[in-house]
Amino acid sequence: MKNFLAFVASMGLGVMIILSLTSNEFFPEFGSADVSSRVSQGYIDRDVTEANVGVEFGVSENLESGPANIVTAIVADYRSFDTLGEVTVLFVSSLGVALLLGTAVQGRIKLDFRPNFMLKVGSRALFGIILMTGVFIIIHGHLTPGGGFPGGTMIASSILLLYLADDQFRTKVTSFKVLESFAGSLYVLIGIAGLFIADYFLVNFLDNGVLGELFSAGIVPIIYVLIGLKVGSEISGIIDNFLTEEVA
Amino acid sequence: MSNVIDYFQAYQLVDWLSFMISILLVVLAFLAINSKSLIKAVMFISSLSMLAVVGFVVMKAPDVAVTEAVIGSGLVTSLFVFTLLGVGKVGQK
């Protein structure tokens, strides 16, 4: 009965939200968002700091922001500061997981099955493929969908595969720590370098190149590689902590 | 009533797709929250997240779709499963 009341109450709230949004003349109906009246138009036209010269794939050179993927342009260039915060969230939550689950003597969680030979060999082969896919996604983040976060997670998941296929396997956690610290510090240092080079934190101080080429977009691919490494090592750390337990 | 029929006749394939996704999303969310078995709930949330990926693709957000597929559907599910594994809850109730 209590559940039913809660259900009715929350559904009523939902209907109320829908009604208040549909009756709101400023709230655009689904599918009729007016992009040109929003700040997003600036990200598409690339005319935030420069005049609007038009953008053309494979032709435009040295725009204010280089990635062909507009979402990447926002995530890693226009609003890069958010991304720094987001990396920090993952960093601090992996620290928290380590504090909560970390114990002095650690061993692997016992799985119910013994991995056989085929599984071991197959997972080794897959490990390489998944790792390569992750790296590809990170490096092409400014051109195609994807980027540092999914790519980094894919790298972590290739390591997870090794965990699942081999019950003796444990990563060298310390090397992850070094990688994580290195990538994070470099991200902040690139930002501070921008402060000294061009007076702005996290400014894109490299050449932007031709829109759509692999070697373009200035510091964006570098930042994405750093994010990928950091996310990969953080998530590997989280997985490692979840898969270990105290050995009595 | 004829209004409603006209409304649905104007539907195109993508609209039908999004209609189906919407219904399935709500059903899966309800199942995920109300299922008694923890591991089933985890599987439901995983498929809910996978369905959300389709929703993201329908709404032309490939970046988000890739990220949600890898992180939301893959990583979060495995973390749930590891938690349940760690306390020996998989397979029970």
Add this chain to the structure above:
Amino acid sequence: MIQFAAIILMMLGLYGLLTQRNVIKIIISLNVLEIGLNLFIISVGYVDGGIAPIFTGVASTNAVNFVDPLPQALVLTAIVIGVGTTALGLALAKNIYQKYGTFELDEMGEE
């Protein structure tokens, strides 16, 4: 349509938070809420007949009718933040299990 489903999803998550008495189920409800929220954010930027916001050989100039890219960037951030909280929540759940031997809030006795 998906927009309304997203709001209903959020409300289902809220309903789950109100009624569930199991730590794991509470985290699941939180995830439902976050998925609904993410879908809602994306739906706010959708344009009928719009094109995914990537310059390609086909959609090659800024005159193309792109969907709004900013909500997508925000959701990317929100998804990763959601993973952070979920991971921390699950670690806490594991600690709770170690302390009380159960995930059910009603079986924990004091507190």
Add this chain to the structure above:
Amino acid sequence: MSAVLLIAVPLLAAFLSILYKKAAPYLLLAVSFAAVLLLNYVDFGTITIGGFAAPYGISLVFDSFSKVALTVVNILFFLVSIISIWNYKKLGTVLLVALAGLNGLLLTGDLFNLFVFIEVSGIAAYIITTTNKKPLATFNYLVLGTVGSSLYLLGLIILYAMFGTLNMADLSLEIAGSGASNLVTAFPFLLMFIGLGVEAKLLPFNSWVKGILGNSNTLSGPMIAAVYASAMAFVFGRLLTSVFVFSDQLMLIVSIVIIFSITAGEAMAYASTKAREILLFSSIAQAAIVVLVFALGFTGFGAILAAVNGFSKLVLFLVINHATEEVGSDEVEELKGIFIENKLVGAGFTVATLSILGLPLFVGFVVKMNVLKSLFMADKLIFPAVILLASVVEGVYFVKLLVKLWYKKDAPASVSFGLPIAYLVTVIAVLLIIFGLYTAPLTDLASDLVNITQGGLL
């Protein structure tokens, strides 16, 4: 010096500190001390990040309001860390991240960036509260905090859909320029208010507080109750004065929430017999009063009230948590007479309580007096009535608490406060009295802040 370094340097230190864990506490102290020192050399103005101007890129705002806020929060943070870090050395890195997150909260001029920093500082707070060894309470805090920030995000996305911008200054211009009635924006503002209200301990969204602060230790208690609470109060001040436009109906809802928080907080504090609970319920009421002062438009006095409350609560929570740790219980009956051997600490504690009460001679009085005066002049009689009533109830239970803590019959509970705590408590108490008697700088500062915030963000 650019204000962005206040965020970047703690982050850099946090990332570096995981290489050599033992250095983390020292790095924390060095960085937070440097932040306090260098705050005076930060240039005023809007800092553009990445070189993209305000509505497009993220901008940080460093004006007199954020300067006051940053000074208060950074000093409090440094004091809490230097006293309490030694028992919790593992948390050095987390505290560095928390410092970066708090500075980001107070500096940012972008609504979504604010959400990111709420999450950064929030997750750091969850980890800090795990030192209470009450995983269930922390879990409760995490769930409520996440729901709160989700609601905030929902509100902000609706605002973005309506007005197409995320920048605070730009948004308030757009809202004013679009001719939208206050009713249209009421719903997203309400969502954001509720979302932030979870963190700022407003009833009825604060069921986490009891589990967290009722079991706090010398690190988590002062950190959550003093540092985080004052930071959230300042964030509220920023949003209430420069972004939110409340319609009459919304103002009514908000006032009801706030007044409910004040009365319920005071009532529960009155009924409680545990020292920590008395403090935590009274801090709920205090937080609500600060939000009320901001919501009524007294930015300057709100900021000062938040600052004074922050310092007073630092003293209260530090002393009570230290005593609780030594005695092993926080029942007032068990803590009887702890100040007999520690007259100096007791005097400081008394001064801090009396300042929160708003008695003459102390800083709290100056602020409360001015707020009440302005409210009477504005003919809003219900709010001063509530504030005065709250003060009376507070007076009763605080005096009861003080009498018990000073009272001696046969065997007083013996607690030895270390030199650092005694020293700190004394200094803060002396400052509270000095500024209570010599009020000119405060009133000047208050009028200064009003001038700044009336023009909106820089």
